[in-house]
Amino acid sequence: GQNIxxxxxxxxxxxxxxxxxxxxxxxxxxxxxxxxxxxxxxPTFLSYNVLDGLxxxxxxxxxLSRSKGYSYLLxxxxxxxxxxxYLCAVLDSNYQLIWGAGTKLIIKP
Amino acid sequence: xxGITQAPTSQILAAGRRMTLRCTQDMRHNAMYWYRQDLGxxxxxxxxxxxxxxxxxxxVPDGYSVSRANTDDFPLTLASAVPSQTSVxxxxxxxxGTSNEQFFGPGTRLTVL
Numbered sequence: 001g002q003n004i005x006x007x008x009x010x011x012x013x014x015x016x017x018x019x020x021x022x023x024x025x026x027x028x029x030x031x032x033x034x035x036x037x038x039x040x041x042x043p044t045f046l047s048y049n050v051l052d053g054l055x056x057x058x059x060x061x062x063x064l065s066r067s068k069g070y071s072y073l074l075x076x077x078x079x080x081x082x083x084x085x086y087l088c089a090v091l092d093s094n095y096q097l098i099w100g101a102g103t104k105l106i107i108k109p
Numbered sequence: 110x111x112g113i114t115q116a117p118t119s120q121i122l123a124a125g126r127r128m129t130l131r132c133t134q135d136m137r138h139n140a141m142y143w144y145r146q147d148l149g150x151x152x153x154x155x156x157x158x159x160x161x162x163x164x165x166x167x168x169v170p171d172g173y174s175v176s177r178a179n180t181d182d183f184p185l186t187l188a189s190a191v192p193s194q195t196s197v198x199x200x201x202x203x204x205x206g207t208s209n210e211q212f213f214g215p216g217t218r219l220t221v222l
Contacts, residue, residue, distance in 0.1 A: 004151065031209060042199060042213035043152070087151070096167070097211065099151035 002026045004100035006088050011106045012078055020073045020086050020103045028093020034062050034073045035087040043087055083107045111135065113214035115200050121220045122190050130185045130217050132200030140203045141183040143175060145196040158183055190221045
């Protein structure tokens with residue numbers, strides 16, 4: 001079966017750095033996405049990785065290792081507004097997105 | 110409108126009733142999707158459409174039907190609602206069936222009693 005694993009919840013301090021991990025086992029791989037979802041709102045796109053390595057976009061970076069079936073999202077200089085759920089999703093061989101359950105990130109002052 | 114709209118925002122429905130959730134996008138995206146999101150679970154794909162006139166079944170299609178008469182609209186129908194269909198429903202679209210970024214509507218919160 002297809003499986004996306006990510007921690008259920010993480011807590012971090014304002015101004016700090018946090019890394020949210022995602023491991024996957026899917027039938028085929030055509031890219032990995034990270035989305036942010038604030039409570040009661042729709043998911044919004046953060047990043048897309050299809051090749052191994054690090055993609056940096058402002059305070060957010062995303063890393064992919066296809067051989068290990070592993071990705072992480074790195075958030076720097078955390079702000080209170082970063083409190084949200086972070087969803088990892090993999091585009092499988094049928095070009096369907098398989099979603100993890102999401103990691104709820106709590107930022108404390 | 111800009112992006113994707115969904116209607117209604119929320120709805121309380123008696124079991125056994127028929128209900129259609131509406132979704133409209135103005136980005137001329139080829140592909141559209143319906144997901145449900147339940148606490149502790151990831152987004153689960155109900156149905157999708159890669160282009161107008163075609164639809165396909167996702168992971169959890171039972172009890173739901175869709176149509177795609179044109180590019181912009183992708184309604185989701187519950188023929189006879191059951192309490193297990195209580196969920197938040199998101200419509201999404203992307204530039205093509207093999208694309209990358211999906212854009213999401215604001216969601217419909219449905220409660221079936």
